[in-house]
Amino acid sequence: MKTYKFLQADLDALKRTRDALMCSLQERGQDMKEATMQGAETWHDNAPFEEAKGEFSRLQFQCDKFNDLIRRAAIVEVTDVAAKQVGIGSEITFREGEKERTVKIGSYIPQTDSGTISYDAPVAKILMGAKGGKVKGIIHGRTVEYTIKRITRWI
Secondary structure (H helix, E strand, C coil): CCCEEECHHHHHHHHHHHHHHHHHHHHHHHHHHHHHCCCCCCCCCCHHHHHHHHHHHHHHHHHHHHHHHHHCEEECCHHHCCCCCCCCCEEEEEEECCEEEEEEEECCCCCCCCCEEECCCHHHHHHCCCCCEEEEEEECCEEEEEEEEEEEECC
8 A cells, every 4th residue: 555755744734624625525415405405306406406416526535535645644754854865854956957946845745835846746756865966867758867956954
């Protein structure tokens, strides 16, 4: 079973999002109940019921996805992050040709900091584990080469 790496703050944020979805799910269930009591047609040809049912299904699918991620989450401790090697929690400055970029590598679904990319993103996959210098990889069928200038911790 695949596990997904999370910083504790990102996993907590994911759980809060899931809990908010659960509240919305309960509200849509109540809407479906009320829609069945509004006329002779309890569910057949009942537009409010159909609308609430569609929204309920969409929310249930999202909740199921989030619950699966939460079940398979593995917490990454700050002490697991090496300052000399790219990993989750690293901020990396690198060059691709003449263009210089700085990225922060975070959880599978980073939520705590804008500008943070997932360790599962194509760029991060190439950088992960590097200790500096040049790294090569393929993104969308194109070979890329990055020159790592600096690795620091951002957490």
